[in-house]
Amino acid sequence: MFNEDLLAALQELLEASSTMTSGQLPSATQLERYQRAREWAQRLLDREERAKNA
Secondary structure (H helix, E strand, C coil), X not given: CHXXXXXXXXXXXXXXXXXXXXXXXXCHHHHHHHHHHHHHHHHHHHHHHHHHXX
């Protein structure tokens, strides 16, 4: 399940980050989407790291 969650989070992060690298200023909604996607991916990585160390 972790791999599926991580893949989904990374896909969302990739899509959201495309706006950040397009050369245009992102809208507030696009910036929020990117920030949420980044936080989601980070939470998954942190959770996996804690599981490895437990």
